[in-house]
Amino acid sequence: MPSTTTTSSLDGMKVAILVSDGFEQVEMTEPRKALESAGAETLIVSPLDGSVRGWKHLDPADTFEVDVPLKTANAEDFDALLLPGGVVNPDALRIDEKAVAFVRAFVEADKPIAAICHGPWTLIDAGGVKGRRMTSWPSLRADLQNAGAKWTDKEVVVDRALVTSRKPDDLPAFNREMVKQFELAYEPEIH
8 A cells, every 4th residue: 555655765865955146046946846756855055045936047036035044054964965057156156265165175075066057166266076976067178177177068067976967958857867966875863
């Protein structure tokens, strides 16, 4: 007889979504929906207080409440990290020492990370790309290669628990692989 209780693959997983103003909105909202549909709890972490504003290409879009201010965020409280793109967002994050340290903590703990479009920029400064197979928005190719990544032009690239994609059109493949890799890496605490 089938069970009446259902559990999702990521029940109990806490995912940090690190953003500043200027992230490509769909690169945050669609992966967030995929993670939450799989049972994960997603929390927006930001160096900005109060709220952050997404963009739709070059136009300002919606605002989203910040769940955890970066100044009080601890990577140890999270199981995985999502880095949406957009040009302005990762450019601001990569020069913020606390943001880079937050990302570096995920890299050093070998926690799963998903980064799309310009999102991998912050991984360069956090020391998370050397020797890794990756993709990104094409303009990041030289930056990633110069930092030691093995860049390829594919809709989604998985290297251990690092998932990268190029652009919003890649979101279906990105979301599928992100959920799959986060699930493989997730070991919920047994109480």
